[in-house]
Amino acid sequence: MTTIYAGTSAEQLPELANITIDEMKRAASDMSPAEVARARAQMKAGLLMGLESPSNRAERLARLIQIWDRVPPLEETVAQIDAVTTGDVRDFAERMATQAPAALALYGPVDGAPTLDELHSRRAA
Template sequence: ELANITIDELKRAADTLSQAELDRARAQMKAGLLMGLESASNRAERLARMVQIWGKIPNLEETVARIDAVNLDKLRTYAQSVASSAKMATALYGPIAAAPDLSALEARRAA
């Protein structure tokens, strides 16, 4: 069920995502980033993740600037590419008997 909801939300985002939703997401990301700096273990985990992903530790200003650089047009374009043409994959954990297969998900995305 979650896979179908995710596909539907990506398709919706490509067409109807609002500036208010983007602004809320930006504020939430920045608040989470700043609150995460309050704990030494959170800081260490963040630094390790940044080195693993980016090969460097971006400073806080750079990270906030990247968050602020996302605009509605870029986000809609990205959502459209994911919702329409990105290669799909599935990873299943737990009881999988009721899980949709990849072809069913691709058909839902194409609809």
């Protein structure tokens, strides 16, 4: 499951929804190796800095045990991050932008928000 969280004013909500879908689709065709390298570096930095907090470490361990029924060594996790290629990211972005099931949760003044059907149509375009 992939979650995208964004906040904006009610007036800009339709534009935000469209830009989000457009960027997902763009990533499927235009993701650069430099962008993937930056994302890898950010993920590793976040992982390593998160180890400084006891509560983050506890949450990470619990999440790993829940998902994998084991705690992979940190080196294994870093190696998996390093193994992700630009092609992998493009393939994932393509699936997320066009094929993956979608849901929409909104709160606040959302009268002008696009419907899920409208978003599906934009994904298919």
